[in-house]
Amino acid sequence: MGGYEQAYGSWQRDPEGFWRAASEGIDWDVRPETIVDHAHKPMPTWFPDGRLNTCFNAVDRHVRDGRGMQMALIYDSPVTDTVASYTYLELRDQVARLAGALAREGISRGDRVVIYMPMIPEAVFAMLACARLGAVHSVVFGGFGAEELAARITDSGAKAVICASCGIGPAGVLPYKPLVDRALDLLDGEQPTCIVFQRPEAPAELHPGRDIEWSGLLADAPVADCVPVAATDPLYILYTSGTTGLPKGIVRDTGGHAVALEWSMEAVYGARPADVYWAASDIGWVVGHSYIVYGPLLHGCTTVLYEGKPVGTPDAGAYWRVIEQHGVNVMFTAPTAIRAIKREDPHASRIAEHDLGSLRTLFLAGERCDPDTLRWASESLGRPVIDHWWQTESGWAIAANCVGLELLPVKPGSATKPVPGYAIDVLTDDGEHAAPGQQGSICVRLPLPPGFTPTLWNGEQRFVETYLAARPGYYWTADAGYYDEDGYLYVMGRTDDVINVAGHRLSTGQMEEILASHPDVAESAVVGVADAYKGQVPLGFAVLKSGVDRNPEQVTAELVTLVRDRVGPVAALKTVAIVDALPKTRSGKVLRATIRQIADGRTWSVPPTIEDAGVLDSFVELLAELGYTDSSAVSA
Ligand code: COA
Ligand code: AMP
Numbered sequence: 264m265g266g267y268e269q270a271y272g273s274w275q276r277d278p279e280g281f282w283r284a285a286s287e288g289i290d291w292d293v294r295p296e297t298i299v300d301h302a303h304k305p306m307p308t309w310f311p312d313g314r315l316n317t318c319f320n321a322v323d324r325h326v327r328d329g330r331g332m333q334m335a336l337i338y339d340s341p342v343t344d345t346v347a348s349y350t351y352l353e354l355r356d357q358v359a360r361l362a363g364a365l366a367r368e369g370i371s372r373g374d375r376v377v378i379y380m381p382m383i384p385e386a387v388f389a390m391l392a393c394a395r396l397g398a399v400h401s402v403v404f405g406g407f408g409a410e411e412l413a414a415r416i417t418d419s420g421a422k423a424v425i426c427a428s429c430g431i432g433p434a435g436v437l438p439y440k441p442l443v444d445r446a447l448d449l450l451d452g453e454q455p456t457c458i459v460f461q462r463p464e465a466p467a468e469l470h471p472g473r474d475i476e477w478s479g480l481l482a483d484a485p486v487a488d489c490v491p492v493a494a495t496d497p498l499y500i501l502y503t504s505g506t507t508g509l510p511k512g513i514v515r516d517t518g519g520h521a522v523a524l525e526w527s528m529e530a531v532y533g534a535r536p537a538d539v540y541w542a543a544s545d546i547g548w549v550v551g552h553s554y555i556v557y558g559p560l561l562h563g564c565t566t567v568l569y570e571g572k573p574v575g576t577p578d579a580g581a582y583w584r585v586i587e588q589h590g591v592n593v594m595f596t597a598p599t600a601i602r603a604i605k606r607e608d609p610h611a612s613r614i615a616e617h618d619l620g621s622l623r624t625l626f627l628a629g630e631r632c633d634p635d636t637l638r639w640a641s642e643s644l645g646r647p648v649i650d651h652w653w654q655t656e657s658g659w660a661i662a663a664n665c666v667g668l669e670l671l672p673v674k675p676g677s678a679t680k681p682v683p684g685y686a687i688d689v690l691t692d693d694g695e696h697a698a699p700g701q702q703g704s705i706c707v708r709l710p711l712p713p714g715f716t717p718t719l720w721n722g723e724q725r726f727v728e729t730y731l732a733a734r735p736g737y738y739w740t741a742d743a744g745y746y747d748e749d750g751y752l753y754v755m756g757r758t759d760d761v762i763n764v765a766g767h768r769l770s771t772g773q774m775e776e777i778l779a780s781h782p783d784v785a786e787s788a789v790v791g792v793a794d795a796y797k798g799q800v801p802l803g804f805a806v807l808k809s810g811v812d813r814n815p816e817q818v819t820a821e822l823v824t825l826v827r828d829r830v831g832p833v834a835a836l837k838t839v840a841i842v843d844a845l846p847k848t849r850s851g852k853v854l855r856a857t858i859r860q861i862a863d864g865r866t867w868s869v870p871p872t873i874e875d876a877g878v879l880d881s882f883v884e885l886l887a888e889l890g891y892t893d894s895s896a897v898s899a
Contacts, residue, residue: 292491305710316394318358321394336354341577342432349384361481366396368458370396372496375400376401385477400499401501405545411510411830418502424455424457459477461476505761513716514720519713533666537565540559541569541589542596543594573596580617583614601636630798691704703743706737741757742754763799767833784818786845801836842885847874847875848873
């Protein structure tokens with residue numbers, strides 16, 4: 264590939280020609296004549312007359328092309344002390360059999376299937392089996408609880424739920440099936456079929472007449488062929504946090520997704536077929552969808568599925584052991600994982616214990632990467648460490664250092680430059696282009712490239728209102744940042760209620776709603792405050808109803824449990840302070856940004872519209888007591 268400027272320029276000059284060339288990387292049942300259709304503005308329709316099957320492209324075509332004996336999937340699970348691998352041929356057989364079994368249960372093109380499974384090969388088989396049939400999967404991250412799961416089953420209208428009996432964390436078994444049972448109990452109307460993969464560590468009780476055990480399902484099942492679908496058919500729905508409790512169903516279309524991911528593997532990641540590619544994320548997140556499952560398999564790589572943590576399974580050398588053992592060439596993880604390793608092994612002595620000769624590049628995304636963490640990783644590894652920026656909505660990188668095109672100089676703290684396909688502007692509050700160094704809203708000029716969500720499931724109007732209404736002609740990313748003089752983009756943080764906790768995207772708005780649902784709570788606020796380990800953590804405040812005279816510690820404990828139950832353990836809300844009042848403007852808006860600035864030890868000032876400055880003073884003291892900052896360190 265040529266240089267970055269050359270590729271970006273060729274996309275700018277002829278976007279259709281650019282994506283037509285990229286579409287050659289995919290096997291089509293019907294090759295698209297039309298590359299993009301702008302008739303349904305504001306969103307483009309990519310490859311509208313093309314037909315293809317994503318599972319065929321990710322699995323079968325590699326077998327057809329003589330790569331059946333190449334490793335497709337390596338499962339490495341320190342928590343069960345297991346390493347297993349599957350060739351492309353074995354993967355094809357597993358997936359075709361499961362697809363046949365699902366078809367026998369009545370699952371067909373367009374049906375929705377919710378997958379609630381930990382990081383085990385069967386989760387990948389289940390995703391690919393859905394894709395094989397043209398069914399639409401919706402994977403729910405295991406750290407979410409029963410209510411979140413129920414909301415996703417309901418919104419997607421799932422005909423089946425595929426789950427495992429349990430996950431396994433460093434501390435042992437995490438039962439999944441009881442949560443699924445609770446979620447199914449919460450549903451109104453018809454119950455979906457529930458398919459249960461029994462793990463020997465904790466087999467689950469089955470519900471007669473509703474639950475089907477995985478091995479029984481597969482017994483005597485026929486194999487199913489790949490079903491060609493329209494490029495515009497949805498491949499999956501992935502729910503992500505928005506500003507309210509109602510999750511947003513990000514829809515991924517089939518054709519644009521396959522083309523964009525296949526192109527990205529080489530151009531962004533510099534990955535070649537047969538390379539070993541490891542995204543240490545979770546299949547419940549977009550990074551897992553794109554770069555544990557679809558991207559590496561579309562490109563004919565070997566993908567690593569790791570059921571473990573960066574630390575504690577068993578130690579801070581775990582990642583380096585996996586790289587050495589499986590000859591990983593390209594790795595991808597979240598900055599928080601590197602911070603976790605650095606905290607336990609600051610001098611990187613664990614790295615020296617392993618031969619990391621295979622590793623070419625480490626990519627980081629999912630949250631802002633602080634420059635210290637990036638420097639530590641690149642100095643310790645002696646290789647390029649690349650921060651790149653994207654969202655569940657985009658499905659692949661929006662800004663990156665595209666090493667497959669050209670490794671540009673790395674500037675810690677920057678996601679580097681727009682990826683071909685994306686025109687990114689930083690806009691001021693007045694809608695003007697921000698000057699270099701001036702922070703503003705990061706917006707992507709329409710039309711959006713292939714792979715980007717074309718809409719929200721059951722939420723066409725919400726899609727337009729959330730993303731397109733704020734800045735006509737643009738997709739509003741809800742991230743703030745700036746360009747430097749060299750055109751490098753710095754993504755600094757969200758401007759909405761979304762926070763990133765250990766790389767997990769969560770909604771403070773949703774947590775506020777849950778706190779407010781407690782019978783003793785009059786009003787509440789949750790803000791994301793900086794955390795040296797997890798990047799951000801939520802911090803809650805609650806005002807009790809007048810007349811409620813209860814032990815504050817007890818109420819706090821109930822509120823923490825309530826959020827953990829309703830969202831799931833991943834919410835990580837540990838502190839909820841009971842306060843007399845929340846600091847507000849005269850129009851009644853809670854001063855969340857000011858609370859965050861104080862907690863983070865940043866410069867802040869008393870807003871001129873404040874209702875009662877005394878309330879804010881008491882928050883300064885409270886935050887200092889909670890250990891978030893020294894109140895004397897801030898300037899008013
Ligand atoms: N299934 C069930 N429970 C899960 C889960 C899963 N898949 N993932 C997390 N949880 C639970 C954890 O057990 C924990 O519960 P606890 O409060 O009872 O201990 C809680 O959710 C919070 O988990 P987590 O945010 O992962 O925090 P942690 O302290 O256990 O680990 C890190 C911190 C940094 C080691 C961990 O978050 C990590 O490895 N991050 C890597 C980044 C990543 O994968 N990001 C995804 C996007 S790229
Ligand atoms: P998710 O949809 O879970 O991938 O989260 C997307 C959000 O994570 C973005 O809107 C950003 O706020 C944040 N994010 C992801 N990658 C980066 C990055 N490299 N730098 C800064 N923020 C990031």
